[in-house]
Amino acid sequence: MKRILTLGIVLLTVNSLLPAQEITFSETKFNWGTVREQDGNVSHDFRFVNTGDKPLTIKNIITGCGCTSSEWTEKAYQPGEEGIIRLVYHPQGRTENDINLVAEIYTNRAAKGVVTLEMAGEIKREAPSYSSRYNPANGKRSQSPTYIPQDEYEQILERIREELYAKTTTQQADRATEKLLRSMLPEGKWSDLDYACFFRTNWEPVEHLKRLVTIAASYTDKQSRYYGNEVLYNAIRDALQYWVKQDPTCFNWWYNQISVPQTQASLLALMDAGQKKLPSEIRMPILKAMGERSDPRKWTGANKMDIAIHHLIRGCLLKNDSIVRVNADEIFYPVQIVANEGIQEDLSYHQHGPQLYIGGYGTVFVDNIVRMGNILNGTKYAMNPEKLTLFSNFIRNTYFNVFRSRYLDFSVTGRGVSRKGTLDYGDCAALFRNLQALDAKHAGEYADIARRFLTQEASYQRSDKNTMYHCSDYMLHNRQNYDFSVRTSSTRTNKTESGNGENLYGTYMSDGATNIRVNGNEYADIFPVWEWDRIPGTTLPAGEKRNPIDWGSKGTCTFTGGVSDGKYGVMTFKMDDYGVKAQKSWFMFDNEVVCLGSGIGSNVPTDIVTTVNQCHLDGNVWINTGKALRQATQGEFAFEQAPQWIWHDSIAYLFPQGNNIKLKMDRQKGNWAKINFNYPATEISMPIFNLVINHGQSPRNASYAYIVVPGINHPEKMKTYSCRHLKIERNDTEIQAVNNRKSGILQIVFFKPGTFDNEEIKVKALKPCVVQIKKSKGKVTDMQIADPQNQEKLKPGVDVIIL
Numbered sequence: 001m002k003r004i005l006t007l008g009i010v011l012l013t014v015n016s017l018l019p020a021q022e023i024t025f026s027e028t029k030f031n032w033g034t035v036r037e038q039d040g041n042v043s044h045d046f047r048f049v050n051t052g053d054k055p056l057t058i059k060n061i062i063t064g065c066g067c068t069s070s071e072w073t074e075k076a077y078q079p080g081e082e083g084i085i086r087l088v089y090h091p092q093g094r095t096e097n098d099i100n101l102v103a104e105i106y107t108n109r110a111a112k113g114v115v116t117l118e119m120a121g122e123i124k125r126e127a128p129s130y131s132s133r134y135n136p137a138n139g140k141r142s143q144s145p146t147y148i149p150q151d152e153y154e155q156i157l158e159r160i161r162e163e164l165y166a167k168t169t170t171q172q173a174d175r176a177t178e179k180l181l182r183s184m185l186p187e188g189k190w191s192d193l194d195y196a197c198f199f200r201t202n203w204e205p206v207e208h209l210k211r212l213v214t215i216a217a218s219y220t221d222k223q224s225r226y227y228g229n230e231v232l233y234n235a236i237r238d239a240l241q242y243w244v245k246q247d248p249t250c251f252n253w254w255y256n257q258i259s260v261p262q263t264q265a266s267l268l269a270l271m272d273a274g275q276k277k278l279p280s281e282i283r284m285p286i287l288k289a290m291g292e293r294s295d296p297r298k299w300t301g302a303n304k305m306d307i308a309i310h311h312l313i314r315g316c317l318l319k320n321d322s323i324v325r326v327n328a329d330e331i332f333y334p335v336q337i338v339a340n341e342g343i344q345e346d347l348s349y350h351q352h353g354p355q356l357y358i359g360g361y362g363t364v365f366v367d368n369i370v371r372m373g374n375i376l377n378g379t380k381y382a383m384n385p386e387k388l389t390l391f392s393n394f395i396r397n398t399y400f401n402v403f404r405s406r407y408l409d410f411s412v413t414g415r416g417v418s419r420k421g422t423l424d425y426g427d428c429a430a431l432f433r434n435l436q437a438l439d440a441k442h443a444g445e446y447a448d449i450a451r452r453f454l455t456q457e458a459s460y461q462r463s464d465k466n467t468m469y470h471c472s473d474y475m476l477h478n479r480q481n482y483d484f485s486v487r488t489s490s491t492r493t494n495k496t497e498s499g500n501g502e503n504l505y506g507t508y509m510s511d512g513a514t515n516i517r518v519n520g521n522e523y524a525d526i527f528p529v530w531e532w533d534r535i536p537g538t539t540l541p542a543g544e545k546r547n548p549i550d551w552g553s554k555g556t557c558t559f560t561g562g563v564s565d566g567k568y569g570v571m572t573f574k575m576d577d578y579g580v581k582a583q584k585s586w587f588m589f590d591n592e593v594v595c596l597g598s599g600i601g602s603n604v605p606t607d608i609v610t611t612v613n614q615c616h617l618d619g620n621v622w623i624n625t626g627k628a629l630r631q632a633t634q635g636e637f638a639f640e641q642a643p644q645w646i647w648h649d650s651i652a653y654l655f656p657q658g659n660n661i662k663l664k665m666d667r668q669k670g671n672w673a674k675i676n677f678n679y680p681a682t683e684i685s686m687p688i689f690n691l692v693i694n695h696g697q698s699p700r701n702a703s704y705a706y707i708v709v710p711g712i713n714h715p716e717k718m719k720t721y722s723c724r725h726l727k728i729e730r731n732d733t734e735i736q737a738v739n740n741r742k743s744g745i746l747q748i749v750f751f752k753p754g755t756f757d758n759e760e761i762k763v764k765a766l767k768p769c770v771v772q773i774k775k776s777k778g779k780v781t782d783m784q785i786a787d788p789q790n791q792e793k794l795k796p797g798v799d800v801i802i803l
Helices: 150-163 172-185 204-218 231-245 253-271 280-292 300-316 321-330 360-376 385-397 416-417 429-440 439-454 715-719
Strands: 004-005 023-024 029-036 042-050 058-063 069-073 082-089 098-107 115-124 465-469 474-478 482-486 513-517 539-541 560-564 569-577 580-588 593-602 606-615 622-623 631-632 633-636 645-648 651-654 663-670 685-697 700-709 728-730 735-740 745-749 754-757 762-765 771-775 781-786 800-802
Touching: 023 115, 029 042, 058 069, 058 082, 069 098, 082 098, 150 204, 150 253, 150 300, 172 204, 172 231, 172 622, 204 231, 204 253, 231 253, 231 280, 231 745, 253 280, 253 300, 253 580, 300 360, 360 385, 360 762, 385 439, 429 439, 439 754, 465 560, 465 569, 465 754, 474 569, 474 580, 482 580, 482 715, 513 700, 539 593, 560 771, 560 781, 569 745, 569 771, 580 735, 580 745, 593 606, 593 728, 593 735, 593 754, 593 781, 606 651, 606 700, 622 663, 622 715, 645 685, 645 715, 685 700, 735 754, 745 754, 745 762, 762 771, 771 800, 781 800
Parallel strands: 004 042, 029 115
Antiparallel strands: 023 042, 042 082, 058 098, 069 082, 098 115, 465 474, 474 482, 482 513, 539 606, 560 569, 569 580, 580 593, 593 700, 606 685, 622 631, 622 645, 633 663, 645 651, 651 700, 663 685, 728 735, 735 745, 745 771, 754 762, 762 800, 771 781
């Protein structure tokens, strides 16, 4: 039975100040209440009017999952003309109990933004009844023969099978297989999967193949109670026949060329060890499709490797040396320094152009190399020693350093920041086991890192270092007690991308974003409730801004970068974007990071805000006003006079300059669908610590200064802490400089040629640059110089002179 629900629309009046095209809805949210599965589809009509003065067209409607479809009339709606968009929900065979769906409406409206429609409700179901066609009790277990691989192809396939078996216990795999067989329909499919799903992420049909991998593992694992059970074989055969007949394809190339063939490769590798082989009329069309639908030679970085892996498995199944050799070379090809996508000369990692992706695609790269390095180890297709040395250097000196405990730096994971659980990598036990086998020379170091992941002892065997990744506009400051990073972008690098409906509001993530981490989990899954115009470290106009371009765009800054001696560093960012100008620098020492901003100006008629931090509210907050020390309660605070310091979650924030400080400690609300179209719009809330400096509307030559002191595990310790060894020497539009007398380090940013003189040392810069000078017993022992414009290599005594 089809149920259609409609609401009346308020008639809208067109006046002379209309935009060119505009779509106005009478409502953008609707709740169906309780929907009974057995009643079939339900729909709702969202009514709209073209309130512009030119014709309006609807270009496309993207719904939140394959369970939802849309209907509309493809025509030009004249000014004042009404229309209807019908959204239909299909409850049959679904697994969710609550409806929280989003549809995005793409039109030619002058504002260019996407209009979002939301639907909610709950589903009432009847208990399903399953066919007994695939009841494993109707079959029996076979005897387990002794198996010895006869060649390297079989050895590689056996290692792949062992890897698949190790992903779960045999008992867990068997229980999952029983559940899947009970719910499989006689035609070899599952009713809860939408095989016509067209969504670009979370594409449901591939789950069909993943379920078959689970069943095939039980069928071929000699430890399984279902080893050789013919009922399992029949289920796999029938389900593959159904797949071959349907041949589902996705609008997202990644599923067609990577996810589906990789899953098919795993499935065929398992079935190659089965008591009964798949018939050629099933096996060969799958192998043929795997061979035809992708070519790793056309791709770079992680994508190249992903594609090559399933081709290599295909070659082993066919016992074709040429296919295996070519694709083994393709798998290890990205283990080299490149100028495009992959490992950069500074050991950062790029994907999708010059875009920082140490997490995300970088993680895929690491996982693939470790996995295939072990699978091919000892064969003629193994990775060569030179590549292993480079990979070891990358993973030990870059990859694991962006983690604090088991949690990733949010600024290196690209659009994946909008995915649930994206920062928490778990214990990665299998990864570390394989690394210790692959790179035995550094097994002890991997064991220490593995302990940090497993026990979440963030400081265990953590070394102090500072790295400037000049290829990626990223500085990482590692300390035993904390980690701090800065991410910017320039005309040389891409900003953090959106795409496939992900990271919809990450516009500002490459504009001076800072990660301040002591425990590691300060930002874990915070993103649906984040205020995206208050990303830590940034100076921005108030108001969230949706990412305007998919797949990344170049930055606008020509002056960003830093200098590092491997232990200390300073980074700068001369921002001119979104109607805001600001000169921002971060001075990184042992126990403190000094953050300076100058020349802040704006032609935007809204508040300009520098965010000190926006993280999970964890425990008490203490405020020292200089007159009193008090514990803050939940709520919002505006300080007429800046407090001396604010302490929260083992981090102290000091304010040596009398800025307009605002603190908010309260539950912030949001939903995953807002930032990632592939999630439901279920509202969630979290307590958030939100600390900012408000420069007011249209500021002129404003500035700020704050000092971050991580690792202060109790506010009482602030009684004995002193920052007198730190002196902010200058903070203006020509020079920003901080002197750390305890460490004997002077860090200077010259925004233009000039001279710095503090009566202790006189430094003349003939070109704009960043300088770090180290002194011992009154003498200069080291000087580091860098050009933030990345145009030339500057020389001490030539471009920068100590007078």
